[in-house]
Amino acid sequence: MRLLHTSDWHVGKAIRRNSRADEHQAVINEIVGLVGDRSVDLVILAGDLFDTASPPPDAEAMVYRGLLDMARAGAQVAVIAGNHDNARRLHAVAPVFEAAGRVHLVTEPTRPDEGGVLPLAGPGGEDVRLALLPFVSQRGVVRAKDLMEAAAYENAQAYAERMRLLIEALCAGFETDTVNILAAHAFVHGGRLGGGERAAHFVEDYALSAQAFPPTAGYVALGHVHRPQKIRGTAPIHYCGSPLQLDFGEQDQAKQVNLVDIEPGLPPTVTAVPLTSGRALHTLTGTLDELAAAADGGDRARTDDAWLRVVVREPRRPGLADEVRELLGNRVVDVQIEDESAPARPRARRAGRDPAELFDEFLAERNIDDDRVRALFAELLDAQQEAERV
Numbered sequence: 001m002r003l004l005h006t007s008d009w010h011v012g013k014a015i016r017r018n019s020r021a022d023e024h025q026a027v028i029n030e031i032v033g034l035v036g037d038r039s040v041d042l043v044i045l046a047g048d049l050f051d052t053a054s055p056p057p058d059a060e061a062m063v064y065r066g067l068l069d070m071a072r073a074g075a076q077v078a079v080i081a082g083n084h085d086n087a088r089r090l091h092a093v094a095p096v097f098e099a100a101g102r103v104h105l106v107t108e109p110t111r112p113d114e115g116g117v118l119p120l121a122g123p124g125g126e127d128v129r130l131a132l133l134p135f136v137s138q139r140g141v142v143r144a145k146d147l148m149e150a151a152a153y154e155n156a157q158a159y160a161e162r163m164r165l166l167i168e169a170l171c172a173g174f175e176t177d178t179v180n181i182l183a184a185h186a187f188v189h190g191g192r193l194g195g196g197e198r199a200a201h202f203v204e205d206y207a208l209s210a211q212a213f214p215p216t217a218g219y220v221a222l223g224h225v226h227r228p229q230k231i232r233g234t235a236p237i238h239y240c241g242s243p244l245q246l247d248f249g250e251q252d253q254a255k256q257v258n259l260v261d262i263e264p265g266l267p268p269t270v271t272a273v274p275l276t277s278g279r280a281l282h283t284l285t286g287t288l289d290e291l292a293a294a295a296d297g298g299d300r301a302r303t304d305d306a307w308l309r310v311v312v313r314e315p316r317r318p319g320l321a322d323e324v325r326e327l328l329g330n331r332v333v334d335v336q337i338e339d340e341s342a343p344a345r346p347r348a349r350r351a352g353r354d355p356a357e358l359f360d361e362f363l364a365e366r367n368i369d370d371d372r373v374r375a376l377f378a379e380l381l382d383a384q385q386e387a388e389r390v
Contacts (some may be wrong), residue, residue, distance in 0.1 A: 001122035003042040004075070005258040006031055007223030008242040010084065012059035013051035013234075015281075015307055018331035018348050020244070021058060026277035027243045028066040031257060033272060035275055036073035038189040038259060041123050043075045046223030046240070047135055047185030049081025056084065064093070071102035076120055081134040082223055083108040106132040109166055114325055116170050124178055126264060131170035133184040135224070136163060138206065156207070164212040174216035182213065183221040188233075192243060194226025195249015213237055218261055221269045228256050228272065236268055244278040248309050248334070251281040279331075285311040288323065309334040354382055 037042060045283070049063050070077050081087045084175035087107040097103035112131070116317045120128040138155065141162040167182070188208050210233030213220050217235040217379035228241035240258040245251055257276045262268040284291055291310065308331050310324050320334040359377050363369070 001126065001128060001261060002039060003044060003181065003219070003221075003260045004031070004035060004220075005044050005046065005221040005238065005240045005260060006039045006243060007044075007046035007156070007221075007240055008048040008082070008226055008246075009045070009063065010048055010242065010244075010246055011054040013246060015247070018307070018333055020278075023278040025062055025135055025284070026060075027275055028062060028069075030275055030277045031231045031243065032066060032069045032073060034138075034257065034259075035075050037069045038273075040073075040230055040259070042073045042120065042128070042130070042181075043070050043077045044078070044181070044183045045079045045222050046183050047080050048084045048168070049079065049082070049090075052084065053089070062143075064097075067097065067103050068100065075102070077103045078130055078132060078183060079103070079105045079117060080183055080185055080223070080234075081105075083135040084136075086339060087134065096209075104132075107134055108134055109133060112170055112173060117173060117247050122263075127177070128179040128181070129173055129175075129179075131167075131182045132172075133166060133170060133182065133186070134272070135185040136166070141166075150239050154289040159206065160208055160212070163208050165187060165289055167212050168214070171217060174214065176298070177217075179262055179264055180216055180218045181221065181262070182217045182219075183223075185223040187224055187239065188212075188222065188231050190223045190231050191239060192227050192229060193249075196226050196242070196245075196247035196248075199225070210234075213239055213244045217263050218264075218266075219270075220259075221292050228258075229255055230270075236270065238270060241277050245250055245281045248281050248283060251283060262312070280306040282306045283309045283311065284328070285313065287313050288319065288327065290325055291324065308332045309336070311336045311338055313338045313340060315339050329330075329355060 009024065014020060019078055037322045046054065049282055067077050067079065081090050090105055094105040094107065096103055101156055106115060106117055112384050116132060118130040118132060120130060122128050133307040138159050171182060185209050187206050188210055190210060213235045215234040220235050220237040222237065222239045225239045226242040226246060227239065229239050231237040236281055243254060243255050245255065245256065246304060247254060259271040259273050259274065261267050284294060308328060310328065310332055312320060312324055312335060314320060316339045318338055324335050325332045327334065356378065363373065
């Protein structure tokens with residue numbers, strides 16, 4: 001059978017408040033076209049359909065229409081929730097897709113006989129067993145008492161072990177004469193980040209060993225990491241990456257989906273299919289004169305339709321960012337100024353330090369002494385940490 005592996009759409013994500021809805025629609029259309037043109041039997045969307053837990057209605061319409069279009073193109077479509085998705089929100093619409101047929105959503109860890117493993121028939125009548133494991137937060141598998149009382153490394157070990165047991169239970173029915181596939185939204189040791197991911201869910205607290213995936217799995221379709229890559233392990237383990245360059249940390253990455261031909265008992269054939277929709281992201285660096293020369297010269301073809309981050313090496317002055325935008329156009333979404341004439345400040349150590357302590361240091365550097373600002377920061381920090389736990 002043939003499957004198409006995609007993940008991390010992040011529909012609704014803007015770039016510095018600039019909408020990318022047209023790009024997301026274009027790349028979804030491109031993927032739908034591949035489903036029909038390449039005779040895909042199964043599409044796996046391995047989490048992070050949306051960028052936020054409360055996506056705007058147009059983002060929801062875009063994603064749901066895309067899922068239905070892939071089904072109409074002839075494929076079964078299996079979707080798991082990622083850490084950016086609202087699992088309850090997706091769970092609420094899952095019955096509608098089930099009624100429509102061919103689109104299956106799993107939003108939380110589920111017993112194999114209750115939907116955690118999807119039995120399918122391949123195009124030649126072969127038995128397909130698709131295990132589905134959405135993102136699981138640490139508090140989802142580690143008791144609150146342990147989170148409060150145990151050491152961080154102990155909780156990380158407990159999380160990894162319980163995730164291994166979840167995977168073992170989901171894959172227990174894999175046989176040598178069946179097509180065995182596992183889809184999961186998780187971070188695996190050895191994975192290289194793409195640059196646009198939410199850092200809080202990539203620390204050691206959320207890391208799994210590649211050995212957690214059994215050798216009986218014919219293909220492991222992962223989401224969560226935006227850089228496409230293969231992870232070394234006893235099974236074929238792949239991140240397909242995000243379909244668009246989502247932030248400037250991803251500007252040097254080619255985007256793709258994985259096309260996988262798989263049959264019982266044999267290694268899969270994995271083909272990276274490049275995606276061409278969406279605008280590129282580029283960083284330009286130099287003085288205004290150098291930037292003007294680059295814009296008039298060979299870089300124009302690269303940057304005319306790209307989103308631009310511009311690093312200006314000029315002394316700070318009012319209106320400098322506006323001059324850059326006037327020079328390079330409305331694709332400039334980020335202007336940074338490197339004033340080489342300003343005295344360099346030694347960078348303070350940040351690793352392992354409390355955010356409140358770092359914020360106090362930030363205020364001190366700017367001669368700000370206002371308890372109201374500190375209180376507001378504490379409130380925002382609490383809200384962010386609570387949102388990441390949900």
